[in-house]
Amino acid sequence: xxxxxxxxxxxxxxxxxxxxxxxxxxxxxxxxxxxxxxxxxxxxxxxxxxxxxxxxxxxxxxxxxxxxxxxxxxxxxxxxxxxxxxxxxxxxxxxxxxxxxxxxxxxxxxxxxxxxxxxxxxxxxxxxxxxxxxxxxxxxxxxxxxxxxxxxxxxxxxxxxxxxxxxxxxxxxxxxxxxxxxxxxxxxxxxxxxxxxxxxx
Amino acid sequence: xxxxxxxxxxxxxxxxxxxxxxxxxxxxxxxxxxxxxxxxxxxxxxxxxxxxxxxxxxxxxxxxxxxxxxxxxxxxxxxxxxxxxxxxxxxxxxxxxxxxxxxxxxxxxxxxxxxxxxxxxxxxxxxxxxxxxxxxxxxxxxxxxxxxxxxxxxxxxxxxxxxxxxxxxxxxxxxxxxxxxxxxxxxxxxxxxxxxxxxxx
Numbered sequence: 001x002x003x004x005x006x007x008x009x010x011x012x013x014x015x016x017x018x019x020x021x022x023x024x025x026x027x028x029x030x031x032x033x034x035x036x037x038x039x040x041x042x043x044x045x046x047x048x049x050x051x052x053x054x055x056x057x058x059x060x061x062x063x064x065x066x067x068x069x070x071x072x073x074x075x076x077x078x079x080x081x082x083x084x085x086x087x088x089x090x091x092x093x094x095x096x097x098x099x100x101x102x103x104x105x106x107x108x109x110x111x112x113x114x115x116x117x118x119x120x121x122x123x124x125x126x127x128x129x130x131x132x133x134x135x136x137x138x139x140x141x142x143x144x145x146x147x148x149x150x151x152x153x154x155x156x157x158x159x160x161x162x163x164x165x166x167x168x169x170x171x172x173x174x175x176x177x178x179x180x181x182x183x184x185x186x187x188x189x190x191x192x193x194x195x196x197x198x199x200x201x
Numbered sequence: 202x203x204x205x206x207x208x209x210x211x212x213x214x215x216x217x218x219x220x221x222x223x224x225x226x227x228x229x230x231x232x233x234x235x236x237x238x239x240x241x242x243x244x245x246x247x248x249x250x251x252x253x254x255x256x257x258x259x260x261x262x263x264x265x266x267x268x269x270x271x272x273x274x275x276x277x278x279x280x281x282x283x284x285x286x287x288x289x290x291x292x293x294x295x296x297x298x299x300x301x302x303x304x305x306x307x308x309x310x311x312x313x314x315x316x317x318x319x320x321x322x323x324x325x326x327x328x329x330x331x332x333x334x335x336x337x338x339x340x341x342x343x344x345x346x347x348x349x350x351x352x353x354x355x356x357x358x359x360x361x362x363x364x365x366x367x368x369x370x371x372x373x374x375x376x377x378x379x380x381x382x383x384x385x386x387x388x389x390x391x392x393x394x395x396x397x398x399x400x401x402x
Binding site: 120122123124125126152155158159160161162163164165166176179180182183184186187188189191192194195197198199 | 321323324325326327353356359360361362363364365366367377380381383384385387388389390392393395396398399400
């Protein structure tokens, strides 16, 4: 019986998942963060076991075959994955753990752990998303157009999630997620142990 | 598309549903309360349309056959029922509405309106429930024993609800329900309109 919550923060690129997760970690001091495994080489300043678990490709593929990942993906030739064992250990210890992840990853997690709390972060509008991506100044017009088309299509995935939070103002979005986490602790599916206890006394 | 929430507060007799609902209505000023229809004769001080809608049995049975009730029951020879039309009108107007109801009634509501938010109120322990019922001083030992057996069995229904809230301290329970109502406003199933709107801009 797990006592902690697995909170999955996901949504289209540019919706502001990263900023929201950073603020959540600052505000909820007991919230644990999942550390991913990767076959990518460490960059300067990255710390083994904090930034990532750095492993080689042979080891990564062995772990895929052993179903040791909640989700994994290959991006630009490197593997990235969320280790099941660590996440489940935190949940069993009664700790809440947060996972910031793209949509494909979140759907894999849902398949492997449907009891998670799946939150889809949305930009207030596609125009605003376009502005945010343009402001970064890192993408060509063609890439921006492709990203926008992708975001448009990805909105359909919102209905595979439990909650949808519009990120028009970061603090308001963070507040909503904090409330969702508190409410989720009262879900009937998480109360089996309490009901057994009430019967005993 | 409904914008309001139907919040169903239910649970075994003696769990404290009534006190909790009274406090919720005081604290959330926009929260609407469903008015039941009944074939019972009005008591002194009861007001038509506020306490109940008082109708005769012929009319009540006609409405049952027309499926005009979200739920209904016959108790000690009188019918009681929750009119669909009024509840749905409030929801469409964007108002949240609360319904305090026994377990059988809540399960009927769930069948007719699964989008509702179903909250099961529990006593902190069966010993405490026993104390509360004894304190009322209205029931014989046999009746108390029967009530306790009933409450024991009814605990199983908790898993048909969305949330379980233990009423060990009224204010804490009320606070939890307020948080649940806030969180539920972010459920993906209630966000179809917003996602269409985001696509437009």
